Amino acid sequence: MTSTSDASDTMEQTLQIQLSQSVLQQGFNGKAVEELQNLLFAWGIYTGPIDGEFGYQTEQSVKNFQRRVFLKEDGIVAERTWRALYTGAPVDMPQLSKGCNGELVKKVQRILKTTCDYIGRVDGDFGDLTESALTSFQRRCELSITGVVEENTWCALSKVLQY
Structure with a gap:
């Protein structure tokens, strides 16, 4: 049985590993690329060979993963993408609530x-309709029903298949 302190020690070690990872992009190769491919495979995003070669298929998989966790889809694996790969969830996301607007609100909409929760126009304005759709989504996902997009809701939204 793992104690709480053992779990936080492991998390701290993982975070240190994450922070020491190299920036990767198409054309790179080696052990770090193998690790990247293994992580992408573990999240069900990559189906190619684990060969340590950062080619087109790896780059497309990185972009797909970045889309899923709301990162810039540039195919470059830098610090934020590494952190998201290790956790399988969005990182450093802002809280969104009624009154917010912009591109992230559009993504949420x-x-x-x-998920058939939102029936309005994708306009980037977090109003009553967006709040209602979000609370419906939160209820179905058994999250705290707050009408606010916070860490747990970002995580649940990242699990929805995006096209």
Whole structure:
């Protein structure tokens, strides 16, 4: 049985490993690329060979993963992408609530449209309709029903298949 302190020691070691990872992009090769491919495979994003070669298929898988966790889809694996790969979840996301607007709100609205929770226009304005759709999504996912997009809700939204 693992004690709480053992679990936090492991998390701290993992974080240190994450922070020491190299920036990777197409054309790179080696053990770090193998680790990247293994992580992408573990999250069900990569189906190619684990060969340590950062080619087109690896780059497309990185972009797909970045889309899933709301990162810039540039195919470059830098610190934030590494952290998301290790956790399998979005990192450093802002809280969104009624009154917010912008591209992230549009992404949330698009995802809520695919889950049939949101029926409005994707306009980037977090209003009553978006809040209602979000609470419906939170209820179905057994999250705290707050109408606010916070860490747990970002994580649940990242699990919805995005096109």
